[in-house]
Amino acid sequence: MPAATQELRRILDKKVLKECVHCGLCLDYCPTYRVLGHEADSPRGRIYQVRQVYEGKVAPDDADFREHIYACLDCRACMTACPSGVNYGAIVEAARAIAEPISPSEKTVGRAVLGSIFTRKPLLDIAGMGLRVYQRSGLQSAVRKSRVLNVLPHRLREMEAMLGPTQGGIRRYVAPRMTRARGQRRFRVGFIEGCIMPQFFGDTNAATVRVLAANGCEVYSPPKQCCCGALQMHTGDRETARELARRNVDAFGPLQLDAIIINAAGCGSTLKEYGHLLSDDPQYAERAAAFASRVKDVSEFLAAIDLVPPMHPVPLRVTYQDACHLVHGQGIRNQPRKLLKQIPELELVEMKDSDVCCGSAGIYNLTHPDVSVELLDQKMEHVLATGASTVVAPNPGCSMQLAYGAQRAGVDLRLVHVVDLLDRAYRGNV
Template structure:
């Protein structure tokens, strides 16, 4: 349904075949492969949303077509009609106009218009390569965010949230973009308005971010607790027994997203100086980060080993 909607909108574009083929850019997922006769226009690049260059007066036509199906095409006047449907918990009631105003406050529309939908980012997007959905591509997400910006769809729509949160925020597309689109800033602004939270949730979130993540002893204690939770088998027992159902929906979702901790109970700490193997070629600084040493110590250790093997003296600041 998603690709069919986009293909239909592309068929009406006078410039549908003007973007040129992208020969040599590698195969695309079968789900989005289509010929020019199907309205794809750009060989091997899948369906494209309408060009950004269209005037504001003409926006009500092409930009009114949703890239992700009927659910996102709901009228802005009814606020999306999907409040509370997101699995992370009940949403705070608000209108599409509220979300639009909030997005317009934190995001300059010029950033959205910089995307020309050329499709050069598609091969670099992991979610697009795996899922094959235009709505899960960088340009597809920018298209949806612009529709929220213009009040065409609601930020509370569960389909919109799904595609926005499916993004890994790796920003590989941003590196590949010839137009220099600031995709990271765009997706972060969208996420800021896509998940309305209650005052109590906001208070708890601020308390965690303002205390645990800013005080190393508390962060180390939290990391130790997570490693014990996983290594002792408690996590597996609670998941199999169904005991986690007593948690609020948002906490259940957060627990389900916990990555497996690397290493043992004790976290790996980078030595202050790691000598190079062989002739010294570089002297580099290595910062462990906040979460990496708690859950991904093996990755940090491997990074230091690779740097040392390539002739780097690695300096890590005191903890």
């Protein structure tokens, strides 16, 4: 039996595969099935293929198996639709842990980039600063107006086009190690900065800390925290994800926190799975489970407490994009909307299919651009139909993807996080 098959049996309980009764109720909810139309690119079809590998009937290096496993967005819409409660996310991530990607782009982005840059803050800082200089200096604008990009391969031109505008100054935002609560302290919370958020969305991170403090939270952000491991998990690099999980458990463990706050949906979904990810590690299993139990998305946390009422009006018409790993991965749907509805003069207009993937899906827009763009174009059609000037998106990947969609459509569209609007409602037009 191949070693990869043995590894699959070690990390995935067969009873999870048997929970699927092949009813097909997931098919209409699966974006890749709707776009590609192949049974093998549906949740039911992929579970069947994983079971074939599990039972030794198909080799783990089979090209068709690998192709269909990596064609999945891992959006988990099927889990919301499934009446049997099949943990499809665990199945596809276990399969990717033993199935080497086929395409060069998946191997390059999924292993070299995620394994080197995202796990090392100094390298990520250099890359992030380079991007901000590229944008702030006017070089990006000049390059796009010239014909320089035309000499690049099509894929590189698309990747450059996906570089949405970054927030803040030349240097990345660094959250203070400790921020005192405004007024009486009600909670003691940790804040996970993330790796993409400080580089691209520093203003949102700063707003998160301010909004938490305004609601009586003493906020701690330990300097030894690191990347959560979400992108590594999605691309099958389970061991790197486990090591990152250990580092975060060590960083936050001694702080005695009421909650650990995250403002990026994809990160939050992975952080909440640390208990499962490290369940076989005798030194970390108990601590990882305790860590995971305290993780809260910022909207989940704020909606559950007695929110300090926002006083300043924010006269905007907005629509809300449900991030897949928030609505399907964590079951958080109403909480962000509840917060938005408490902001004076803010008009929330729901878009059609708000909980269908926008096509970002981690690095999917880089590895499967054709499917990604088709999903993005569908999403932009629904966004524009609302007449909203602003889209609220609770995940950095969604924000960058939708900014790219606005650029493709030639429209002026602002992308914000729920906490950006709450912060404005607390502080006024500052």
